[in-house]
Amino acid sequence: MKNTLSSILNTASKKLEYIKNIDFTFEKPKSDEHGDLSTNLAMTLSKQLKKNPRQIAQEIIDSIEFDKNIVEKIEIAGPGFINFFFSHSYLSEKVKQIHAEKEVFGKSKKYQGKRANVEFVSANPTGPLTVGHGRNAVSGDTIANMLEWIGYEVDREYYFNNAGRQMRVLGDSVRLRYLELLGQQIDFPQDYYQGDYIKEIAKDIFVESGDKYISETAEGIFKERAEREIFKDIERTLKRLNIKHSIYFNENSLYEDGKIEALLKLFEEKGLSYQKDGATWLKFSELGNQQDKVIIKSTGEPTYRLPDIAYHVTKFDRNYDLIIDLFGSDHNATYPDVLAALKALGYETEKIKVLIHQFVTILQDGEIVKMSTRKANYITLDELNDEVGADVVRYFFNMRSISTHMNFDLNLAKKHSDENPVFYLQYAHARICSIIKTVKDQDINSSLENLDLLTTPEEIGLLKKLNHFEDEVLQSGESFEANRITSYLEELASAFHKFYTFSRILGTEKNLAEARLALAEASKIVIANGLKILGVSAPEKM
């Protein structure tokens, strides 16, 4: 729709100098009286041209050439909006396109040939994924889906770290539990991992090998075993949500491949690093950030910043056109340093989009549950999945903007109440499947020949909604906002339910019945495609 209008408006550039090289923007007016699409172009131009916006709007309208078969009328309204009303034949033409394109309807080639990397989850294997990780996982995977729909070739990447203090503590937690099983008196530190899964891993080792590892260090078998088991669980949890990463990037490889060393050398050559108090510092204060930070501790161990920077260098080396980092707000202090360092090294940091999602607050029995992996006080993603199912989990996380602090009322989610709109969408889809089956039995087959018969307000409302799908997908993908898709689908389902209520297929004159069936089938395709983007199933029956 927007493309069609852009090219129509461009015809005005033959007569109007100021229309040249303008990137037209359109919005969908809130009220139907204001047309199908609208632009505030004349109002924007009025400042620069110093003319009355309504007068500019009139000039534009007078200068454009358009086909009455596409645009029925153009109006100037309010302070200077130009409102466009599409013709019925243009709107119904979309039904033919949907029938022709089916499951690829809505896909765009705009970013064809471009490659994107979406890094998400990236939780270290220290325990089961929590509800908070769930938000990250679902958002990341859906963003990847949306990018694919607008033409990108996408890699889904998981970055993890199996060196460092965190994992050492994990290994030692298992070791202590193991010693406990051997009958030793242990002192289990408070800041160690308290969860039962630690005891289970220790028990497995004990059952298999007895006291064979009584003198083993934390870094050996204990850490290895814990990491392997926990990672396996994480992958299984993600798989339940239909999430699968294509690349697992291990921090260790950065050391093994000499990437860290090379980076350190580069910093030194460029005069960006210096030594102080036995540590190596990076001059972030000269790169526009608040203060210098340590990249190598006096103990010789790097801080997380150094491998993070090196890791992002590899993303640039892998030639992505778009690099997305998705993480929780607890990490919001780390990315300015990484970006500043990359920029100083000459990388095009504009390619990196850092998306930060806010925390999920869990309400259980009206009380906020404070979560901490270490204290084992959390609700796992698996538990949530058990309670409400993957469709609800995916839809729930997708329906809100990632920047919002989300309240997740467990009791409510468990209830399966009407408050969850995923059922509303799925029901619309199931209903259509049911109609198609019923009317096929009565020998009614959809036809694209008489779409001009679709003239009731409900039919036209549905046609209009279907016409917006491609624009919505594009806009969602470009802004990385899945909640645009969920809102759109809810409106589409609502338009369909209205159509269903007022436009019967059975008992209607044949040509009209066949046209209505074609419209219903088109709605089914679009709902299914939208749900596909979100990673939610489209059931045939409910």
Next chain:
RNA sequence: GCCCCCGUAGCUCAGUAUGGAUAGAGCAGUAGUUUCCUAAACUAUUGGCCGGAGGUUCGAAUCCUCUCGGGGGUACCA
């Protein structure tokens, strides 16, 4: 102290990028709809000083300043 996010209807949230036309939706509430393709639906309706105060503008939920409230950060932890 400083940085990031949030504050819009009883509840959960859109709308803020690019300022525009009477501020939207779902749920809850109220009143209705089914001899008829799935009532997990539909129709009508109640409900708002867009946290507050200034400012910019022909025009502000949207931009600027200040302020109040909530969350997350601010390590030689990740």
